[in-house]
Amino acid sequence: MKCSYILLVLLHGFFLAACDVPESNIYLEALRQRPWKSVHKYIEVRPGAFLFYWLYYADATRAGADQKPLIIWIQGGPGNAASGIGNFCELGPFKTDMSPRNYTWVNGRNILLIDHPVGAGFSYAVNTSLYVTSDREAAKDLMRFTKAFFKIHKEFRKTPTYVVGQSYGGKLTARLGYFLHTAIERKRLKMNFKGIGIGGGWIDTSESSKQQPRFLFDMGLIDIKAFRTATKIAENISSLIKTRNYYKAGQLDYVMFGTIMDDASYEYDMINLENINHYSYSLLLKKLDENMNTFVKPTLNVNQSINWKHLTYDVYFSLQNSFVEPGTRFLEILLNRTNLKVAVYNGNLDAVTPLCGATSWVHNLKWHGAKQFFDAKRVPIRGERNGFYKTYGKLSFWAVFGSGHWVPEDNPTAMEQILQFLTQNDS
Numbered sequence: 414m415k416c417s418y419i420l421l422v423l424l425h426g427f428f429l430a431a432c433d434v435p436e437s438n439i440y441l442e443a444l445r446q447r448p449w450k451s452v453h454k455y456i457e458v459r460p461g462a463f464l465f466y467w468l469y470y471a472d473a474t475r476a477g478a479d480q481k482p483l484i485i486w487i488q489g490g491p492g493n494a495a496s497g498i499g500n501f502c503e504l505g506p507f508k509t510d511m512s513p514r515n516y517t518w519v520n521g522r523n524i525l526l527i528d529h530p531v532g533a534g535f536s537y538a539v540n541t542s543l544y545v546t547s548d549r550e551a552a553k554d555l556m557r558f559t560k561a562f563f564k565i566h567k568e569f570r571k572t573p574t575y576v577v578g579q580s581y582g583g584k585l586t587a588r589l590g591y592f593l594h595t596a597i598e599r600k601r602l603k604m605n606f607k608g609i610g611i612g613g614g615w616i617d618t619s620e621s622s623k624q625q626p627r628f629l630f631d632m633g634l635i636d637i638k639a640f641r642t643a644t645k646i647a648e649n650i651s652s653l654i655k656t657r658n659y660y661k662a663g664q665l666d667y668v669m670f671g672t673i674m675d676d677a678s679y680e681y682d683m684i685n686l687e688n689i690n691h692y693s694y695s696l697l698l699k700k701l702d703e704n705m706n707t708f709v710k711p712t713l714n715v716n717q718s719i720n721w722k723h724l725t726y727d728v729y730f731s732l733q734n735s736f737v738e739p740g741t742r743f744l745e746i747l748l749n750r751t752n753l754k755v756a757v758y759n760g761n762l763d764a765v766t767p768l769c770g771a772t773s774w775v776h777n778l779k780w781h782g783a784k785q786f787f788d789a790k791r792v793p794i795r796g797e798r799n800g801f802y803k804t805y806g807k808l809s810f811w812a813v814f815g816s817g818h819w820v821p822e823d824n825p826t827a828m829e830q831i832l833q834f835l836t837q838n839d840s
Contacts, residue, residue, distance in 0.1 A: 466525060628764055
């Protein structure tokens, strides 16, 4: 092992085996150029079930980090890995090609990335039977994780802390927020919990399913035949969700997705549902898988037998019975019973969870400030043509222009204002 490697490992807190690391490691070279103080560990949330986390200290130093906000990032999927997608594709200090990200969330904030549910990313279980099969089980694991995290990192117990979730992670964030608030009230958790953020949230699954065919048709991405077929399927999905037949509704959701993808006018390799103005992310994510296994994994104190993947399909399908289960009631509880801030944001180029669907469901939430929120005037997001936001009480809603599903990467200017708005007066 080269001396320079040893010095870097000590500074970064890594356990590094020279035999596992290529002579030229682009990740280590990136760290040499721009070192970031971080910690990564496993937490056993159930016997034999381990969640991996990666904590970046604000501004690359542990000194004074507890005086700056802590944001817990909940990735979507389910089964997408925060250690790679959230970290290198969206908000961490380095991009997928290991070049520095100037608009990283780690500037002024501590960021906690969790690979979840168990089995995603670097997280693992001794047996696949330990994979979660419901949103409740997934949120309970995150709850156990959070309790253990604040026992390990006691310095953050008084730090203003926020949970921000994307896509399916947004649905879990709403439920997790309820669990955390309840635990704090009952004095079972020491944590300065201040609010949640939901980006491209798979919250009102019925509304998002209904709006997806309309959005794709209006943008010219599917033909009228596919539109009408998908619309009928979406209506059936909505009816099944109302009767809580989530399993059958989830099956129909796959059918609707297949209908959209099979349309002759829609080239999945050319257009990506997560951002209709981008080419497919498949090549980017393929490269991410390669870089994570070749350059990043050997530098981490993780289970080296894991073949890291941006999406673990076994985890994804283990939650198929809960896939379309809505999360709106947990948001309504938070708005009606707590003082937690709630920021909802959505990109206007997002075909996974279209902005029109998010606009609809956020204005249909049943809470005491619903009328005042509905009547509130939209204000431009700072900058040029970045969208609009509106707010009343603890709720804010952000329509982000020029952005798809990955708002932190697609429009960092708007995302920075959202984060500042969410954490203002708390840093």
